[in-house]
Amino acid sequence: MLANLVAFTLENFTLVAFVAAIGFALFCGFVVRKHPALGWAEQFFRWIALAMGATGIYAFITHAFFPEQAAAAIGWQNSPFQFEVAVANLGFGVIAILAFSASFGFRLAAVIGNLCWLWGDAAGHIYQMVASHNFTIGNAGSWFWLDIIYPGSALILLLVMKFQARCA
Numbered sequence: 508m509l510a511n512l513v514a515f516t517l518e519n520f521t522l523v524a525f526v527a528a529i530g531f532a533l534f535c536g537f538v539v540r541k542h543p544a545l546g547w548a549e550q551f552f553r554w555i556a557l558a559m560g561a562t563g564i565y566a567f568i569t570h571a572f573f574p575e576q577a578a579a580a581i582g583w584q585n586s587p588f589q590f591e592v593a594v595a596n597l598g599f600g601v602i603a604i605l606a607f608s609a610s611f612g613f614r615l616a617a618v619i620g621n622l623c624w625l626w627g628d629a630a631g632h633i634y635q636m637v638a639s640h641n642f643t644i645g646n647a648g649s650w651f652w653l654d655i656i657y658p659g660s661a662l663i664l665l666l667v668m669k670f671q672a673r674c675a
Contacts, residue, residue: 518580518644519649520565521562521649521650522649522652524559524561524565525555525653525657527558528551528554528555528558529551532550532551532553532555535554548664548668552661552668553607553608555660556603556606556617556618557603557607558657559603560603560606561600562600562653563597563598563599563600563601563603563621564597564600564601566593567593567596567600569593570592570593570596571590571593571597574589577589577645579643580645581643581645582639599620599621599625602617603621611665611669614665618658618665622662625654625655625658626655628654629655632646632647632651
């Protein structure tokens with residue numbers, strides 16, 4: 508049972524991190540009330556950014572140090588290009604983590620950068636699903652959906668935060 512849980516977590520790290528982020532945001536916002544001055548959008552943005560960053564660092568580790576397994580999970584052949592993908596994941600992951608408590612401008616840049624990177628990944632996954640019928644877990648599973656949801660939700664939360672600030 509524990510082996511199955513570990514395997515699920517590693518195969519769906521992005522989903523586990525996203526669910527954990529929602530849980531932490533709810534816990535910190537409604538139970539602990541550590542920062543009651545933070546609005547709900549700010550609370551959720553912080554944890555989504557942190558989870559998006561952790562996912563980027565996890566992807567860096569898998570592509571850089573376990574390229575055969577990463578390629579197999581995506582349904583691709585291993586390639587030297589994986590190290591370049593790994594380093595890009597690291598960069599965008601670190602930027603997302605730094606956005607946790609950064610200025611609005613930095614957060615916006617972090618979200619736009621991750622949006623371009625992850626939605627580009629999602630477009631590539633769609634192409635692979637259509638052209639090659641590649642529905643492996645790393646190509647069409649939770650990784651694909653969270654490539655869309657992470658930056659999309661972060662952008663929506665930033666817009667809500669900006670709107671709330673103007674109305675206050």
